[in-house]
Amino acid sequence: MESCKVTTTSMSTNCYLEADEAGPEVNQTMYMGLIGSLLYLIASRPDIMFVVCLCARFQSCPKESHLKAAKRILKYLKGTISMGSSYPSLSPIHLVGYSDSDFAGCKLDRKSTIGTCHLLRSSLVSWHSKKQTCVALSIVEAEYITAGSCCAQILWIKQQLEDFGLNISKVPLLCDNTSAINFDKKSYPTLKEKAH
């Protein structure tokens, strides 16, 4: 894998992974090992989080199409091996939460995948990507669930910063769905929302 070509993206835009029952099988132990190593990398690489979690769903019965997607991540990693998070100093302190979800992104069970990240000033401190456990019936519902889990994380960070002796009164939570924002305004009046 050291002499492989480099790709600039971790997955193709038309990447569409499914169970692929007819496809040729690959060695499961090897596939699981590969996913395990990639999962470990998530600790510092939010850019591959979504695609690694996507590939990880097929560990019980991996096919060649899944392995191909997983290998693309490795090719991408090769080109971006020196990347990491940076924590600059000096700039006014503020915390922002971003949330988004793809409505019915998983074609197998029509569940949506949530994605959230939190920036303390310009440094990324926390990120999260997870397939929802329930089926959202509308985009608003999917976005609202995402905003909820983003909010929970914000509260945790806020509390942690209070322990550090830092009080932040207003934390904007950014969400790209107007209906979900209007929905939010009723339940979380203390948080300031903005349409993205």
Added chain:
Amino acid sequence: MNVIGTKWVFRNKSNDSSIITRNKTRLVAKGYNQAKGIDYDETFAPVARLEAVRLLLAFACMSGFKLFKMDVKSAFLNGVVNEEIYVSQSLGFEDHKHPEYVYKLKKALYGLKQAPHQWYERLSLFLLSHEYERGKVDKTLFIKKVRTDIILVQIYVDDIVFGSSNVKLCEDFVKAMQGEFEMSMMGQLSFFLGLQVKLFKEGSLYANQSIAKTSLRSSRWNHVK
């Protein structure tokens, strides 16, 4: 009475260029023979979330703290066991006069079910007695405020990252820890939990480059395109 067996575990430690630098041995207890309610009770032990570590990094850069790291040598051996536990004599060190004798444990051994719990208990009690406060949501964060200065101590089992607005507080902390436990690898934070932390003039940057390289180097994934 339940006598727990012991076993020697051997491990080679290698440095960055994978040359073996140290041979380690460790006596472990066969914790799987322990009976719940007799040999152990609580086994939970909190560990820090990675987000907490990142938040500490970001906060330290922002307030201009220097972060330091140290770890406790054979941490679990410091835990005190409350239960009456007996272990068999260790292989190669049997007493020929009394081969039927067993040892009663005063402190924890690696492999015991309660070892991580007791270690956390010991460390947190020690810090609390030194006027450190436990974090409200993060139970692995310890804070001490002295007038306007603050020291933050984040614990990840036996790895400790700490930083303070006043160097004096850091020195006091190191001194206190060294007085109580056997410590090693002290210094400015450069590598923690697989994250390489590089410090720049205007802030710090981290990447777990070394692990990414190993992951690519693994020849197991060579055959499929």
